[in-house]
Amino acid sequence: MRTVAVVLAGGVGTRMGSELPKQLIEVGGRPILAHAVAAFDAHPAIDEVLVVMAGAHLRTAAAITAPFRKVSGVVEGGVTRTASTVAALTAMAERPDDTRVLFHDAARPFVDAGVIDRVLNGLTAHEAVAVGLPTSDTVVAVADGLVASMPPRATLFRFQTPQGFRLGTLRKAYELALADPALTATDDCGIVHRYLPDVPIRVVEGSERNLKVTHPLDIVVAEHLAAGAPDTAENM
Ligand SMILES: Nc1ccn([C@@H]2O[C@H](COP(=O)(O)OP(=O)(O)OP(=O)(O)O)[C@@H](O)[C@H]2O)c(=O)n1
Numbered sequence: 407m408r409t410v411a412v413v414l415a416g417g418v419g420t421r422m423g424s425e426l427p428k429q430l431i432e433v434g435g436r437p438i439l440a441h442a443v444a445a446f447d448a449h450p451a452i453d454e455v456l457v458v459m460a461g462a463h464l465r466t467a468a469a470i471t472a473p474f475r476k477v478s479g480v481v482e483g484g485v486t487r488t489a490s491t492v493a494a495l496t497a498m499a500e501r502p503d504d505t506r507v508l509f510h511d512a513a514r515p516f517v518d519a520g521v522i523d524r525v526l527n528g529l530t531a532h533e534a535v536a537v538g539l540p541t542s543d544t545v546v547a548v549a550d551g552l553v554a555s556m557p558p559r560a561t562l563f564r565f566q567t568p569q570g571f572r573l574g575t576l577r578k579a580y581e582l583a584l585a586d587p588a589l590t591a592t593d594d595c596g597i598v599h600r601y602l603p604d605v606p607i608r609v610v611e612g613s614e615r616n617l618k619v620t621h622p623l624d625i626v627v628a629e630h631l632a633a634g635a636p637d638t639a640e641n642m
Pocket residue numbers: 414415416417418419420421422427428429458483484485486487488489490491510511512513514618619620
């Protein structure tokens with residue numbers, strides 16, 4: 407049974423507001439995309455890394471990822487993250503259903519082997535695995551500028567990636583999702599949760615270092631992390 411990491415790099419980085427998509431910005435001397443790919447390329451349980459990139463930057467992504475021996479291809483993504491996942495699923499159309507697939511945001515350059523291990527361990531007993539951390543802020547639902555509900559904080563987690571799946575399960579979820587004209591989702595676990603509600607999604611521990619570079623300030627944080635800055639008091 408093979409394990410494929412899909413690195414989603416098809417976004418344009420609207421919130422970053424940079425000329426280049428944020429995954430092509432260098433932190434710690436190499437592009438954010440290269441950091442993300444390197445983590446999976448170096449992991450002994452990952453057989454293959456598939457990169458999804460916006461059409462305008464396919465050649466750049468191919469050049470950046472060429473040194474990584476497990477990269478099997480760079481495919482063109484879609485307009486949304488969901489469409490980019492579909493492009494990866496299409497590229498994996500011939501793969502058996504029991505293939506393990508890990509979908510990761512290229513915008514999370516500091517995913518580490520421990521997080522990847524936890525996702526893979528979760529996949530031994532579950533069809534879908536998410537990475538999460540408890541929230542330290544109080545999180546509320548707001549409607550029309552008013553608080554609509556305040557779920558107990560202890561029940562709330564911030565999701566990260568990679569999110570792991572048996573390929574067959576993710577395929578099924580996406581078949582149903584793509585037939586839904588009201589489809590909206592911010593991640594692949596969201597698709598499984600909505601369209602295959604009977605499939606339990608195991609949540610394993612993420613890492614504070616595994617930040618998603620989204621806004622300009624995140625680049626400053628990413629530079630510190632790339633330089634080896636500690637993220638826990640234990641390391642200080
Ligand atoms: N059409 C898209 C949109 C997003 N992504 C990827 O999904 C990850 C998470 O998305 P996000 O942080 O939202 O990236 P962008 O879409 O580039 O950012 P923005 O929403 O600010 O435009 C990123 O690695 C991004 O490249 C993708 O592969 N294809």
